[in-house]
Amino acid sequence: EGTAPQLSAEEMRAIDEERSHYESDAAAGLEALRIVQRERGWISDDSLRAVSAYLGIAEAELEGLATYYQLLFRQPVGPEVIQLCKSSSCWILGCDRLQTTLEKALGIHPGETSADGIFTLLENPCLGACDRAPVLLMNEELHSHLTEEKLQALLAEKR
Numbered sequence: 199e200g201t202a203p204q205l206s207a208e209e210m211r212a213i214d215e216e217r218s219h220y221e222s223d224a225a226a227g228l229e230a231l232r233i234v235q236r237e238r239g240w241i242s243d244d245s246l247r248a249v250s251a252y253l254g255i256a257e258a259e260l261e262g263l264a265t266y267y268q269l270l271f272r273q274p275v276g277p278e279v280i281q282l283c284k285s286s287s288c289w290i291l292g293c294d295r296l297q298t299t300l301e302k303a304l305g306i307h308p309g310e311t312s313a314d315g316i317f318t319l320l321e322n323p324c325l326g327a328c329d330r331a332p333v334l335l336m337n338e339e340l341h342s343h344l345t346e347e348k349l350q351a352l353l354a355e356k357r
């Protein structure tokens with residue numbers, strides 16, 4: 199029998215502080231996951247379990263939040279997370295070419311992290327900026343009306 203996954207004292211303190219500002223469990227749960235991700239880089243199964251136990255929110259509900267919220271990661275990621283939109287508007291305007299550019303430049307496919315550990319490439323359903331397609335999210339920043347030149351410049355800036 200292993201020990202139950204735990205949150206650190208620091209994480210619990212941060213979660214308690216946020217918790218008081220939220221009326222709904224879901225909102226508190228989302229905030230708690232963000233706090234844990236800030237500390238740990240991503241949300242492992244153990245991290246999810248620890249938050250579930252601490253807040254008394256079902257794991258399935260937290261899993262749902264983590265899936266819905268694009269900036270929560272359920273796999274290890276690098277410090278630069280690129281989320282490329284693959285939905286219809288972005289598709290029509292050439293996101294597949296952008297994907298090829300990214301794959302070549304970084305040497306990875308979606309779901310992977312570059313050998314230098316810096317970039318993680320993820321595909322994303324519609325990022326809600328279809329009028330500015332094609333778009334990608336680099337960490338929390340949206341980059342729109344992308345061309346291959348813009349993309350190369352963006353990558354160069356981060357290297």
Ligand code: FES
Binds near residue numbers: 283284324327329
């Ligand atoms: Fe790409 Fe909506 S289709 S943002």
